[in-house]
Amino acid sequence: MRKLAFYAWLYVESELRKTKNRILNLIDPPVVVLAYHRVSVPQIDFHSLVVSPENFRAQMEFLKRNFHLVRFEEDWAAAKKPAVAVTFDDGYADNVLALAIVEEVGVPVTFFISTGNIDSSNEFxxxxxxxxxxxxxxxxxxxxxxxxxxxxxxxxxxxxxxxxxxxxxxxxxxxxxxxxxxxxxxxxxxxxGLNEVTDGANRSLTHDELMILAKSQWVTIGAHTISHPTLSSLTEEEQRHEVVSSKRQLEKLTGREITVFSYPFGAKRDYDLTTSRICREAGFNKAAAAFPGEAHRWGDPYQIPRHAIPNWDVDTFAAKLKGLWIR
Ligand SMILES: [Zn+2]
CATH class of the missing domain: 3.30.1490 (Dna Ligase; domain 1)
Incomplete structure (x- = not known):
């Protein structure tokens, strides 16, 4: 009986949330921010971080045909909406393949880079x-x-x-x-009985590859800390070091100002108000989280929700995206 009541509550709660979101989306058409990590051939992929090149291309072509595409760092107040922004986290070497696809299709993308593994063969x-x-x-x-x-x-x-x-x-x-x-x-x-040496399939970008991304007219580079920690578990001083040093390092490597950030792991428990404050003080204009939702004009620019996109074929992607507008 208790179980039944629990499921009934879950249903009611989800219906209430849908209704609330429908109303909010009518009042202010949202920006939907998509979060990717890798474009590659899926292997073990326990966390669904990998999207195949075929599916990624089809997803980008679908976005290009059907939505206004905005850059993450833009002021969205002036954007035609509903709109979509595409982002990548972590800075895997295979982001170069993602770049080739977004350049061909013509989709602006923000790559949030963790700097600790640049030019090394270390895996996350x-x-x-x-x-x-x-x-x-x-x-x-x-x-x-x-x-x-x-x-x-x-x-x-x-x-x-x-x-x-x-x-x-x-x-x-x-x-x-x-x-x-x-x-x-x-x-x-x-x-x-295994060792540290790998075939490099999971390596991060090299400096040269980072520059290929940074030089593209379609790309914005954002920061994502040095060592990808759960920021909320660190002291304020440690948090500041991860946030500020990754910004400085990326600015030095790319020669460009870095104005956007994304929180490692990105759930609400993975960062805190101190983290947001540090980001603002460090000169970031926006920060991306990783809980699902849509961005509205009244939302917190230091907690922008994002939808993580797994290796969906284009039909599933289209159906899920359609669902996002009215959730
Ligand atoms: Zn990450």
């Missing part, structure tokens, strides 16, 4: 974790993580068990320091 920690835990190795039956706070033993015989362990580790690894996480990855590497 979640990619290494995914490769180590969910790959093809012959795994021992257990893994014991040695850590004062998060130490735990997992059964790791089946893929299902390893997926559980991956998820647990991912949740807590978001909240810890780079040094501590590096220690975890070392332990996991030893357990999996």
């Amino acid at each position: 920690w979640w990619d290494e974790l995914e490769r180590l835990v969910l790959g093809e190795a012959s795994y021992p039956p257990h893994f014991q993580l040695n850590d004062a706070k998060y130490g735990k033993t997992w059964s790791t015989e089946t893929y299902r068990e390893r997926r559980r362990m991956y998820w647990d580790l991912h949740q807590s690894a978001k909240k810890i320091t780079v040094v501590r996480r590096t220690g975890w990855l070392r332990q996991i590497r030893e357990w999996a």
Whole structure:
């Protein structure tokens, strides 16, 4: 009975939200901001970060045919609406392939870049974790993580068990320091019998590749911290360092002023009011979050909602986008 009441409430809540959004969208046609990460051939992709080149091209062509396209950094007050803005997070090397497609189709894009891995073969920690835990190795039956706070033993015989362990580790690894996480990855590497060297499929942009993006008339470069931490778990000083240094570093690398930012992970719990203030003080005009929703003129420019787009074919993409206007 309690379960039924719960589902009934979920239904009512979602209907109320749809009605509210319909009204808001009538009062002020919104800007819908789409968030991508990678254009590549999907592999394990636990977090649905990869969109295939075919689907990405078809999605961009659909946008070009059907919507007003705006740049993330523009003043949207003057834009014809409803409008769509396209953004990418993280700065994977395969963003160069995304660039080739958006240039051909003619879609403006903002790439938010984490600077810590530029010109290195290091993977982002979640990619290494995914490769180590969910790959093809012959795994021992257990893994014991040695850590004062998060130490735990997992059964790791089946893929299902390893997926559980991956998820647990991912949740807590978001909240810890780079040094501590590096220690975890070392332990996991030893357990999996795998090493640090990869084929480079998950690497970040090089400086040269970043310049190819930055020089395109279709591209805006934005900042996304240095080491991609959960900013809300850091001290104010640490947050400021991640935010301000990534801006300075990108300005030095590209020779352009960097005026927009996106929060790593981007859910409301992943940044806080201090983060928004630091972004404003650092000279950013807007900051993108990662919770779904549409941007209205009364919204907070330092918490712009975005819809994450997975590897949908164009029909699914079109249907979902249509749904966004009236949600
Ligand atoms: Zn990110």
